Amino acid sequence: xxxxxxxxxxxxxxxxxxxxxxxxxxxxxxxxxxxxxxxxxxxxxxxxxxxxxxxxxxxxxxxxxxxxxxxxxxxxxxxxxxxxxxxxxxxxxxxxxxxxxxxxxxxxxxxxxxxxxxxxxxxxxxxxxxxxxxxxxxxxxxxxxxxxxxxxxxxxxxxxxxxxxxxxxxxxxxxxxxxxxxxxxxxxxxxxxxxxxxxxxxxxxxxxxxxxxxxxxxxxxxxxxxxxxxxxxxxxxxxxxxxxxxxxxxxxxxxxxxxxxxxxxxxxxxxxxxxxxxxxxxxxxxxx
Amino acid sequence: xxxxxxxxxxxxxxxxxxxxxxxxxxxxxxxxxxxxxxxxxxxxxxxxxxxxxxxxxxxxxxxxxxxxxxxxxxxxxxxxxxxxxxxxxxxxxxxxxxxxxxxxxxxxxxxxxxxxxxxxxxxxxxxxxxxxxxxxxxxxxxxxxxxxxxxxxxxxxxxxxxxxxxxxxxxxxxxxxxxxxxxxxxxxxxxxxxxxxxxxxxxxxxxxxxxxxxxxxxxxxxxxxxxxxxxxxxxxxxx
Numbered sequence: 001x002x003x004x005x006x007x008x009x010x011x012x013x014x015x016x017x018x019x020x021x022x023x024x025x026x027x028x029x030x031x032x033x034x035x036x037x038x039x040x041x042x043x044x045x046x047x048x049x050x051x052x053x054x055x056x057x058x059x060x061x062x063x064x065x066x067x068x069x070x071x072x073x074x075x076x077x078x079x080x081x082x083x084x085x086x087x088x089x090x091x092x093x094x095x096x097x098x099x100x101x102x103x104x105x106x107x108x109x110x111x112x113x114x115x116x117x118x119x120x121x122x123x124x125x126x127x128x129x130x131x132x133x134x135x136x137x138x139x140x141x142x143x144x145x146x147x148x149x150x151x152x153x154x155x156x157x158x159x160x161x162x163x164x165x166x167x168x169x170x171x172x173x174x175x176x177x178x179x180x181x182x183x184x185x186x187x188x189x190x191x192x193x194x195x196x197x198x199x200x201x202x203x204x205x206x207x208x209x210x211x212x213x214x215x216x217x218x219x220x221x222x223x224x225x226x227x228x229x230x231x232x233x234x235x236x237x238x239x240x241x242x243x244x245x246x247x248x249x250x251x252x253x254x255x256x257x258x259x260x261x262x263x264x265x266x267x268x269x270x271x272x273x274x275x276x277x278x279x280x281x282x283x284x285x286x287x288x
Numbered sequence: 289x290x291x292x293x294x295x296x297x298x299x300x301x302x303x304x305x306x307x308x309x310x311x312x313x314x315x316x317x318x319x320x321x322x323x324x325x326x327x328x329x330x331x332x333x334x335x336x337x338x339x340x341x342x343x344x345x346x347x348x349x350x351x352x353x354x355x356x357x358x359x360x361x362x363x364x365x366x367x368x369x370x371x372x373x374x375x376x377x378x379x380x381x382x383x384x385x386x387x388x389x390x391x392x393x394x395x396x397x398x399x400x401x402x403x404x405x406x407x408x409x410x411x412x413x414x415x416x417x418x419x420x421x422x423x424x425x426x427x428x429x430x431x432x433x434x435x436x437x438x439x440x441x442x443x444x445x446x447x448x449x450x451x452x453x454x455x456x457x458x459x460x461x462x463x464x465x466x467x468x469x470x471x472x473x474x475x476x477x478x479x480x481x482x483x484x485x486x487x488x489x490x491x492x493x494x495x496x497x498x499x500x501x502x503x504x505x506x507x508x509x510x511x512x513x514x515x516x517x518x519x520x521x522x523x524x525x526x527x
Contacts, residue, residue: 174379175376179361180340180364182364182392183393183438185359
């Protein structure tokens with residue numbers, strides 16, 4: 001029963017990893033570049049909600065709304081002003097720019113918030129749980145986190161496949177050169193994609209803040225988890241990304257059952273194993 | 289009234305000069321064919337008109353306004369659409385979604401999904417298929433329909449017969465009169481001279497980045513075209 005419990009907790013943890021990964025997957029899907037600062041943006045989101053609620057004392061709903069709006073606006077502006085200038089045929093410049101952003105963000109956070117690890121206190125939300133049959137129990141917080149991931153990925157899926165905006169995003173992903181011939185503006189479409197990704201990053205950051213201790217240097221590890229979830233699930237497939245997050249989460253909680261030191265290692269080993277057996281991931285959708 | 293006028297259009301690919309001062313003019317309602325061999329600069333000229341290839345100088349007027357130097361999406365919104373060479377359908381979109389993308393610029397008019405399906409009835413049954421699952425001819429129909437969905441004043445067709453069988457080419461060109469009837473002017477770029485002469489009011493022949501011949505299908509002779517097309521001697525640098 002300990003193992004069943006570990007798998008259950010792993011699935012719920014996978015929801016957090018899918019939230020980490022969804023924004024990365026979206027930006028890669030539309031613009032074909034990997035945002036090296038993705039993990040740091042998540043941590044910025046975590047500090048933002050901490051500041052809004054603990055420091056400024058905003059009510060939770062208002063704090064969450066403020067953080068999400070702020071993240072989306074920052075994403076739109078950052079893409080328009082900075083990243084659009086370096087996107088092109090060469091994949092290296094945007095990677096270098098986001099690598100630089102990562103270093104700047106980590107040091108800025110260190111300067112503002114110190115190196116102490118922090119957590120957003122949520123009172124009884126993080127301690128209450130629901131009892132299931134057979135002595136199993138799920139925490140309310142991990143359950144809500146998982147449901148959020150389902151909602152986010154379902155929402156993105158809806159936008160991508162059922163709306164005019166999503167159609168334009170997919171067309172841009174296919175062939176950005178031709179899109180202006182249809183009246184689409186690449187720079188604007190890219191900025192909208194990054195705004196959407198940043199909104200998801202904000203959601204991920206808020207859950208990170210509630211779920212675990214974080215510090216200014218926590219970003220790169222979140223990027224790694226996100227990256228692994230995306231690759232395991234297969235590039236360009238959002239539900240695959242959720243599956244990738246769950247596989248990573250389950251591997252980690254099972255690893256933790258074997259021994260404390262195995263938690264992170266087990267996740268990486270499963271990632272490597274899948275990379276060897278299925279280099280394109282389990283559910284690839286992207287062509288070429 | 290002049291719909292499009294271009295004067296002294298030049299274009300470069302790095303050190304290579306592709307266009308050497310093209311002068312071009314057409315009136316609303318006209319269908320103009322641009323013929324010429326591979327590398328004559330026909331596609332480059334179309335890309336310059338659409339804004340995909342930025343031009344220097346203020347030398348392209350469309351529908352009474354200067355469009356040279358505008359970004360491609362802004363030119364498109366003024367009513368200039370192109371069927372790109374090689375069709376370039378969006379592979380992850382269905383036929384219908386490909387058509388809908390064409391309407392993203394928001395210009396209203398005669399061309400709607402239904403009007404395009406009436407023009408190319410084959411597409412109606414395939415509308416849920418992926419754009420690239422179709423035959424070459426059907427893909428070309430989607431590409432033309434996608435451009436029409438923006439209700440352009442001027443439609444540029446770049447080598448729409450390329451790689452298609454004579455039967456399919458005939459089917460596709462059969463749609464041209466209905467496109468003209470809807471009030472759209474056309475520029476048709478072709479290597480297939482016979483096809484071009486059949487639909488065009490006037491022709492321009494390009495050779496090595498220059499206009500080597502202009503005229504109407506009725507007045508130019510086959511011999512003149514051969515000379516302007518292949519450059520058998522150097523006299524043909526008129527216009």
